[in-house]
Amino acid sequence: MKEAEARAGQALRELLEKIPILQVERIEAAVVSDDWAPALIARLLVNGRQHLLICEYKSNGQPRYARSVLLELRNYVAQRAPDATPVFIAPYISPAVRQLCEEKAVGYLDLEGNARIAFGGVFIERVVTDKPAAEQRELKSLFRPKSAQVLRAMLREPSRAWRVTELSEVSEVSLGHVSNVRTGLIDREWARASDDGLILSEPGALLDAWRDSYTAPPGERLRFYTPLHGSALEEAARGALGNKGAPGRAVFASFSAAQWLAPYARTGTHYFFADTDGLRKLQEALKLAPASKGENVIVLVPKDEGLLADTVEPAPGAVCTSPVQSYLDLSIAGERGVEAADHLRQEKLSWPK
Incomplete structure (x- = not known):
């Protein structure tokens, strides 16, 4: 034996x-x-x-x-x-x-x-509630930034059949890394291989597992106060986010992205992701002042720049994190965030069985 x-x-x-x-x-x-x-x-x-x-x-x-x-x-x-x-x-x-x-x-x-x-x-x-360390490592590997770029591309077009080379080009990830993601998806039956390429067979189950493993993206989290409110703030933000001529990228995120994608509940705080130059655009457009308390704007400068590439623009200048990314961020944003995430998923991330 x-x-x-x-x-x-x-x-x-x-x-x-x-x-x-x-x-x-x-x-x-x-x-x-x-x-x-x-x-x-x-x-x-x-x-x-x-x-x-x-x-x-x-x-x-x-x-x-x-x-x-x-x-x-x-x-x-x-x-x-x-x-x-x-x-x-x-x-x-x-x-x-x-x-x-x-x-x-x-x-x-x-x-x-x-x-x-x-x-x-x-x-x-x-029933043992904890997952073994090896399983946790495998799942974390599947949802790490490079792998996540592949998953985001696939979830944008869940019914599309993807060749490995196509996924590599679209996600800007190496062929070897895409192949590893492919194997992980097929092993869990979240995707299947067809004559035309790799197709997501269970996008909902994939998103469930990603949500359950998700943690806040690493990066510098900055708190600011803006004197702008209502339509004045919205107009200034859209002007900054939609300004492709100036260097830097910034996007609506979390609750602020959800307001454009699937409005549910307003908050008094506005959320953005930005790179260093994008942060400067926001600071100038929104007249941001650093705030140790009483902040009404939170900007994350993420280490993973892929978060700033996976965006949608539901209205001119309203550049938002994608529905998938917005859903993940809301899912860890407390009780109100979970409710907003559920609403967003129902509106934008429901796929036929």
Whole structure:
């Protein structure tokens, strides 16, 4: 038995031995044959009656790999052991794959402790709330600035089929990096490969995961006071943002962007992203004065300049962060921000299933 499968067998034994009515007779590797065979077979006594768990272990529990395993397990049980219970085992099984297991009537166990196995009068279910460090690292990598540039491009045109070279050119990211993003999306079944290229199959699930992992963009956060209000402030801001002749970029962000994209609730503070030259344009146009308290303008000078390239202009001069970026920023802006984010998503980021 391979070392990884031995660990899987030990984790299964430790789980089962906690159930008083179960007795684990043995957990063994299946006999090798030319046909598909499971990694492990657990032989149990349940109140004196024999029962089998037919288990397959995979080192990757992402949906792309899990789906075929579940089919193989179901077929094996149907043909060889109709009274047995199929069980999928992996280092980590995401909530999406757990749901898939339930839909296919396959039990599951991961080495982080998540489990659901049901048969006869036995029902075992355990949920561990924390994601393993490796999974967190993979997700963070998928949403880091360079990768995010690829995702933003795809979410702008979610039904488009993209060649890797096209994505590289549009997102200004290397071919190798685009290929890594492609693999991550396909493994999680958020995208699929077609003859025409890569297509987002689950843009909503991708955005959900991005939102759940999202943190405020790093950069210098500056607080100012402007004496301008209402239409005077709006006109001055649009003049500065839409002035392509002067150096620098600045855009409406967060609540201020949402007011143009999907108005929901006004705030007394105005939000912008800007580079250094764009900040100077804002300071001059809005008559900004630094404020340690009582500020009504907040400007983020982000380290990731890709945020300033992913923009929309719903009205002349009203240059805003894209709906996706605005949604992410609102999602971490407190209760009112979450409400505004939900409204923005309903209006601008709803995709057919």
